[in-house]
Amino acid sequence: MSTGALSTETSAARDSAATGWPGAFARWVALWDRYETPTSLALTRVLVGTILFVDMLLAWQKEVAAALLAPPPAGMGTGVQAFPGFLPAPSLEHSQVALLWWALVLVSSLMFALGAFYKLGGALLTLSLINFARFDPNGDAIDTLYRVVVPVLTLSGANARFSVDAWMRQKVGRPLPALVPAWPRYLLMLQLMWMYFSAAHCRDDVAWWPHGGFAAIGHVMGDPHFARFAPGSLVSLYPLTQLATAISMMFEMSAPLMIFFTWFRVEGGGTFGAIARRWRLRWVWLAMGTALHLGIALTMTLGMFPYGVLALYPLFLHPDEYRR
Amino acid sequence: MNAEGRLPRRLSWPALRAVFIAVAIVVGLVDGAPIPTARVMERLPPLLRDTSVLLQDLQTALLVPFRPIKDAFIISQRWSVFSTTGGVRYRMCVEARASSEPTWTLLYRAHDSEHAFLSDMIGYRRVRNVYNPSRSIGAKSTYPAFVSWVARQILEREPRFDEVRVGMERGQILPRGEGFEPFGEFDYVIVRHRGEVLP
Numbered sequence: 001m002s003t004g005a006l007s008t009e010t011s012a013a014r015d016s017a018a019t020g021w022p023g024a025f026a027r028w029v030a031l032w033d034r035y036e037t038p039t040s041l042a043l044t045r046v047l048v049g050t051i052l053f054v055d056m057l058l059a060w061q062k063e064v065a066a067a068l069l070a071p072p073p074a075g076m077g078t079g080v081q082a083f084p085g086f087l088p089a090p091s092l093e094h095s096q097v098a099l100l101w102w103a104l105v106l107v108s109s110l111m112f113a114l115g116a117f118y119k120l121g122g123a124l125l126t127l128s129l130i131n132f133a134r135f136d137p138n139g140d141a142i143d144t145l146y147r148v149v150v151p152v153l154t155l156s157g158a159n160a161r162f163s164v165d166a167w168m169r170q171k172v173g174r175p176l177p178a179l180v181p182a183w184p185r186y187l188l189m190l191q192l193m194w195m196y197f198s199a200a201h202c203r204d205d206v207a208w209w210p211h212g213g214f215a216a217i218g219h220v221m222g223d224p225h226f227a228r229f230a231p232g233s234l235v236s237l238y239p240l241t242q243l244a245t246a247i248s249m250m251f252e253m254s255a256p257l258m259i260f261f262t263w264f265r266v267e268g269g270g271t272f273g274a275i276a277r278r279w280r281l282r283w284v285w286l287a288m289g290t291a292l293h294l295g296i297a298l299t300m301t302l303g304m305f306p307y308g309v310l311a312l313y314p315l316f317l318h319p320d321e322y323r324r
Numbered sequence: 325m326n327a328e329g330r331l332p333r334r335l336s337w338p339a340l341r342a343v344f345i346a347v348a349i350v351v352g353l354v355d356g357a358p359i360p361t362a363r364v365m366e367r368l369p370p371l372l373r374d375t376s377v378l379l380q381d382l383q384t385a386l387l388v389p390f391r392p393i394k395d396a397f398i399i400s401q402r403w404s405v406f407s408t409t410g411g412v413r414y415r416m417c418v419e420a421r422a423s424s425e426p427t428w429t430l431l432y433r434a435h436d437s438e439h440a441f442l443s444d445m446i447g448y449r450r451v452r453n454v455y456n457p458s459r460s461i462g463a464k465s466t467y468p469a470f471v472s473w474v475a476r477q478i479l480e481r482e483p484r485f486d487e488v489r490v491g492m493e494r495g496q497i498l499p500r501g502e503g504f505e506p507f508g509e510f511d512y513v514i515v516r517h518r519g520e521v522l523p
Contacts, residue, residue: 025339032345033338062448072469073476073521076454083396133398138453138466141405147397187345194356198403201358205408218501219409224434225416225456231435232503241501303449 032186035179039319041158042115044188047311048149049113052125055304056106066090069098069135077135083127090135101135104128112150115163122154141195142308148191149312156184185315189262192312193255196289200252207245214245217299226300234299244295251288258285262316286316351390354383356401363460408459414492415506416455418446420478420485428489431478435504442477457492463512475516489515 018026059065071079074095082089090098105128111121129147133139157180159165166176206212207219218241222231234241261282264273276282290313293306335343360368360376368376387394394400415435419428431441445451454470457463475488491510498505 025342028346029339029342032342058448059450062445062451064445064448064451067473068450068454072472074473076451076466076469076473078466130397136450136454137398138450138464140449140453141403144399144403147399151397183341183345187348190349191352194352194401195403198356198358198401199405199407202402202404202407204361204364205410207409215499216406216409219497220406222497222501222504223409223413224495224504225414225452227435230503232498232501235501235503238501301447301449301452305449 032183034182036182036185037178037319038157038160038180039322040185040314040317041153041156041180042161042163043314043322044312045115045118045153045156045158046113046162047314048146048153048308049109049111049125051304051308051311052109052129052146053106053113056102056109058303059102060106065102066095066098069101069132070095074098078137080134082131083134087131089131098135101128101131105132112153115159115165118159118163118165119154122150126151126154140302140305141199142303142305145191145195146308149188152184152188152191157181158184188312188315190259192309192315193258196252196255200249200255203249208249210246214242214249217241217245217248221299226302228299228301244292247288248292251285251292254285258282258316261285265318282316286313289313351387352401354386355390355394356403357383359383361460410497411459413495413497413504414457414511415495415504416446417491417493417510418442418474418478419489419491420482421487421489422484423486429485433493442474445477446474455490457512463492467512468514471514472516472521476521479518479522485518487515487517489513 056065059068067075069075069077070090071077071092074092075090075098077090077098079091080089088094088097088100090101104124108121108125108128111117112125126147129143129150133143133147157177160176160178160180169176203209203216205216207216208214218238221227221229221234221241224231260269260272261276263269264276265282267273269276290310293310296302297306357379359379360372365373365376415433417430417434418432418441419430421428430439432443432446433439451470454464454466457467471488471490474490478488479485491513493506494509494511495504495506497503
């Protein structure tokens with residue numbers, strides 16, 4: 001089985017010739033000890049930071065930045081304690097603290113996107129996203145996803161390219177490394193695949209399945225709180241929404257296959273690998289995902305969800321693929 | 325691990341990191357295991373229901389050591405994204421009136437361009453998540469706070485009004501994409517008076 005499609009092998013990989021459990025453990029260690037150029041991680045960092053920054057700007061533009069976090073009557077927040085407990089929380093006496101937490105997300109997401117004092121920015125962004133969720137617990141799946149993604153990206157070498165840090169290090173003659181650990185990219189790819197797969201098997205509404213007539217997306221487009229166009233105005237497109245529902249389910253259920261498509265993208269995998277490469281199944285899957293999210297962005301008012309997930313798609317490409 | 329396949333006396337950083345990652349993946353899979361929800365369990369035959377309850381207890385027990393991390397980061401690996409659609413849904417209506425007036429003036433109704441007061445603010449996804457009722461738990465705990473906040477926004481901007489009423493009009497998603505049929509009945513109705521929300 002080839003793993004060359006993933007990243008550069010290290011000495012640990014070369015030591016993994018042992019057999020049985022010790023061999024399996026050595027191969028597992030070697031897999032997570034691979035290095036690669038930082039392009040994929042850096043692009044993802046820029047996009048994730050930008051999405052969060054824009055979301056905070058939107059909150060300001062819509063005049064709800066402080067109201068989301070402040071407790072009643074000034075706002076809609078929970079009024080719970082901050083994490084860790086010694087940090088200030090918005091309260092009746094200190095409702096302006098809400099604005100400080102909002103500003104912290106804004107500033108740290110910008111630091112994150114620019115890769116300026118990246119580790120500090122990432123740590124602050126992680127902390128502020130956690131607390132944002134404490135004060136305003138009604139986030140979407142994208143908010144939960146980013147509370148996983150941001151800390152993992154922070155631990156990565158995603159600032160080694162397209163960043164202020166890299167530029168500054170270059171200026172002082174101490175450039176950031178050309179290769180960075182690949183494990184954050186692998187882990188985040190797995191996270192995204194799991195999110196899709198879990199979303200599919202959590203759907204207990206028949207409308208997502210053939211016996212429910214694949215009516216789910218048509219239903220969402222009829223929900224006044226989520227539809228972009230007036231409910232019922234796109235009735236002639238209903239068969240398209242059924243097709244979109246079927247494709248969405250197929251896409252999400254097939255997410256685990258992306259592990260194999262990625263593993264065997266260059267070579268190996270026997271007949272299955274050959275078919276996947278010949279039919280470009282990895283690209284087909286990515287195209288389906290992109291179409292799904294663009295469709296959501298076009299027809300539903302879900303805010304940053306579709307863009308936020310698409311911001312993670314650069315992770316699915318090996319850095320070498322950006323050179324072509 | 326050395327070339328002979330023996331475990332080393334001390335784990336190197338890459339080995340330790342690989343162990344951490346393995347634990348994180350396993351914990352994530354346990355957390356996100358597709359154990360039926362309470363609503364689905366109601367429809368299961370007794371044997372499957374008992375098995376599901378057993379699995380749920382096992383899942384809870386296995387996650388006990390990791391609960392502080394889950395709680396701190398407020399994360400879950402169970403991704404319910406539009407798990408239910410259709411059926412009974414709501415559209416929010418916001419009305420206001422002066423204390424001397426018997427009738428309410430409709431200011432905002434979801435997806436109604438003729439009644440779109442503060443729609444940019446109310447339609448923002450983070451605000452919508454505060455008031456949009458959940459199919460499983462109904463109105464969220466933050467809903468009354470939202471009503472107070474929106475009442476304050478309206479009464480500050482429109483001094484001619486003295487009270488604000490917010491309610492969720494029940495309706496049904498029609499089949500084959502034909503839209504939304506309101507029933508004219510309201511749930512989660514809350515009224516706020518000027519004195520309650522403004523100093």
